[in-house]
Amino acid sequence: MEKGRIEGLDKIFNPRSIALIGATNNKRKVGYDLVRNLKNYKGDLYLINKKEKEIDDMPSYRTVLDVQDDIDLAIITIPAHGVYEVLDECGQKGICGAVIISAGFSEVGDVLSEQGLSELSNKYGIRIIGPNSVGMTNNVKGLNATFTLNSKRGDIAFLSQSGALGAAIIYKTVYEDIGFSKFVSLGNMIDIDFCTLLEYLSGDPETNSIAMYMEGINDGKRFINIAKKCSEKKPIIVLKSGRSMSGSRATASHTGSMAGSDKVYDAAFKQAGVLRADTIDSLLDYAKVFSQTRMEGNRVAVLTNAGGPGILATDECERCGLIVPELGKNTQDRLRKILSPYASVRNPIDTIAQVDYNQYLKCVEILQDDEDIDAILSVIVVPTFAKIGMNSHARAIVDGWDNKTPIVTCFMSGEMATSSIRYMLINKIPSYPAPERAASAMGALWKYSKWYDGHFGKMQDQSY
């Protein structure tokens, strides 16, 4: 079977029926968590267990062969030594997709057993995620085939080569209001790998950007080709670990990946238009920014109600290849007319704290009118002490925005900023808790826009 083909993947992500092999009443096993997580699944669910007759008040089957109806997807969570047999049964039953959660294969040195699974995958044409996977989700369908928390629904696809990191990030994103379209814990990647998923996700209308945690890949050329084709449709952001000497030694022992020289990865990512993030936070920060259209240029207006944070944003903009130019006379004059005489209208535009809804809204409009400005970065210290409505800036941004000019926001002040941040979320405007992070995310937007334009030449349609 040619790797990279995405046939069968749709049955994994959108199955009409699922068999959970290893379903159990035993709360100490992950098979129990999967039963619980699959309760929201709308299709037919068959619970498979060789011994238990009834699980969570549902009937249970000894094997998939005992099920009369067709099954699209098998989720396998029994101990490693039994996986070959049940996967063989899946093949006989004509099941075309499997998520193997069971661990104890090549990651602990048992390469032979893993090869056995590969052979079955080839023999029957079963597409496999795993083994040693935390599972996968399709949030659009309410399908959580993992033994961890439901992630929130959103338009970022998240792929992780480390299951624990994937799970930790899901917990984090639920807490931080970041949503995923799909999540895949890739595990040992005996069949479905980053390339397969990029190819599939590039055509997934529910996915706007793709975030991946990667330890290593084995076929660099194939990755570059497929990633480049995907980047032409939607942005990919990667957090690649193993940059350091000791880190790459650990990568090899963790997922058995060829870590390779970090420079080689760097070059490959650049060529393929893949954005590289340095931290978990920036991986998600960058993925989020693509609710905005591509930038036509790198000239940013930093609009702030507090000098210091505006300067920090400006510093980071320049570090990321953006420029924060002095505004033209016309724009300066227009801003001066509506703002306090103590405001600074050069750029960063410091409205000072005493700015109200109407003034802030007009600022947004004036900056959008300026043809020498490509994007707006709004940094707001939520005015807890300025005797001004706490969410007035958030409302002004939403009401003033032309839904066209790329805009990124930062609302500071801890918990006081929560409702403004949520208002941004509802209106699909990216928002960050620190000015540097907002600027850095805009830098990623610009980097991708530049790659895209260099690749295709400037185009009219700026949406994804």
Next chain:
Amino acid sequence: MEKGRIEGLDKIFNPRSIALIGATNNKRKVGYDLVRNLKNYKGDLYLINKKEKEIDDMPSYRTVLDVQDDIDLAIITIPAHGVYEVLDECGQKGICGAVIISAGFSEVGDVLSEQGLSELSNKYGIRIIGPNSVGMTNNVKGLNATFTLNSKRGDIAFLSQSGALGAAIIYKTVYEDIGFSKFVSLGNMIDIDFCTLLEYLSGDPETNSIAMYMEGINDGKRFINIAKKCSEKKPIIVLKSGRSMSGSRATASHTGSMAGSDKVYDAAFKQAGVLRADTIDSLLDYAKVFSQTRMEGNRVAVLTNAGGPGILATDECERCGLIVPELGKNTQDRLRKILSPYASVRNPIDTIAQVDYNQYLKCVEILQDDEDIDAILSVIVVPTFAKIGMNSHARAIVDGWDNKTPIVTCFMSGEMATSSIRYMLINKIPSYPAPERAASAMGALWKYSKWYDGHFGKMQDQSY
């Protein structure tokens, strides 16, 4: 009056009596917030207002001259044009410290009025914070002389040249459980500046480390001298904005500071042992790490229950000048004896998710025994799915720690990590939400330790 002398500062931070000039019943004015914030103050409080006779059920005085008793500190929050007169009255009354919150001086171009205040400061020997300050706090004394939120009590002194940024950071730290010993919003610094405060804080037993947001200073030589002397006693961390061209243009207009070349600042900080942070988060991350003793060397053991996050921490360690060496045979053998056969004992030490309290505690002890390891970085994905007590690792760290070996922790999984993180806080072990941030903070600890040892030669006492 010679600048840099710290005489009078103690009366500002530990006043026996305070006059609030501009106290008011008008909720739309900051004078009202100050009345409210000063309610926790234990000393004598005199409210001064030319018109209002009674404020918040307390008697009010027309001027400080109408008060019979001695006053240590005046807090001034009336409009700019009246400040000269009331400051003069403060001088006549023999008040030796003033926090001038009133804005509208050099920051909006009125240099002359500001010079008037300086002259009064010199004439009467009144020490002044501000003008254009958000105020200051001494949390040990329950003194909040600002118009913003009470910060939490802790052992970091926080100095901010931007009032709004200072206030935003206070809100953030309250939310994130970071505590301050003192907070000072420096404002226009007509008298008390960074140097004065560093000199004072270097002798403050309540302050363990000093975090500052700086836009610019005017006397570099003096700063280097004083900062170096302070660094000999406790670490200073600075977030200096205006690194970029546009940023430094903005700095000049925001606080009128000479931004100077960033390289000059960088060199000055290095010479003085001042650690430079790049972001608001790292400013606080670094300041927090100094609850640990200095590192005697840069060899770090990364102890983790999840491969991916451990590798990310390792990468960042190396980027920060730390090394994550393979462990010696003896330590590897000891670890192998207690851990799962699937664990990796090389370094990073990946215990895998199925590790219990006893195993984790022994890991900490074994690593502390290893003379080739200088510090421990523990990265934990809170085991939401591993059927293991959620806080078992946190307890194991506290119980296994020798209270000597520098240790830094990271607990991942959003809200699920909250109780572990709080347990670290109670036990004064620094904790971070992301592995890269924990590693970077340990890098700062090492950087300071190295500067310290280079400065003094290796010394016995590793505490501050």
